[in-house]
Amino acid sequence: KRHQNQLRPYYSSA
């Protein structure tokens, strides 16, 4: 099974 990541681990809040 694959789970959907969010963007936050990749891009930080500016």
Next chain:
Amino acid sequence: ARLLHGSIFAKVIEGLRELVNEATWECSGNGITLQAMDSSHVALVSLVMRSEGFESYRCDRNMSLGISLVSMSKVLKTMGKDDSLTIRVNDDSDSIIIAMESQNQDKFADYELRLMDLDSEHLGIPDTDYSCAIKMPSSEFSRICRDMSIMGDSVLICTTKEGVKFSAKGDLGQGSIRLVQTTNIEKEEEAVIIEMKEAVALTFAVRYLSMFCKAAPLSPQVGLSLSEDTPLMCEFKIAEMGHVRFYLAPKIED
């Protein structure tokens, strides 16, 4: 901000409004930018419309305009296909004015949309040197997303130096579409061009890819940029003025 072809703006709104219902439009002397994430924070859209791409553009002070894209879409549906479009905001106003002019200047429509107060979170997206950059016809990509969605809710995108392969599997079976890199490029717009530093294999939710394809009318080509364990970047250029860029986090093996 005035566009001779208001349809460009309508295409931008139609490209955004499924992914995000409302967004903050940042207006400055350089033009208009927007960044917004979908409600699940899995995908993000970044819009750039540079001032020099407008027929005329003036912005005396920076403004952040909270706009409902759903409402804007409804208003723009009333626009004639050859109408010009002018969008203006008066300094202390709490609404945005959308003016449409018919080509032969015999019909003038004016709408006023109330502005919204949105607290928009901004993500920093670093310039990335992607392992793989694909350029292909946007209609082709839309078609592949539609076809793969028949077979499953995720699409595996694999690149090799020969080409790119999209595959999906689900209850009823599996399917794949392989595109070979175009060799004899007659028409740039119909070519499949792959710049690959190293092969990648990434899985994405097809419903987001299909939502991104709502922006396909903006450009005959789409750019897909991929790196392992990095969000996909899907770009539609807006001729002479900027781009719509979508970012989508990959699906990870548990």
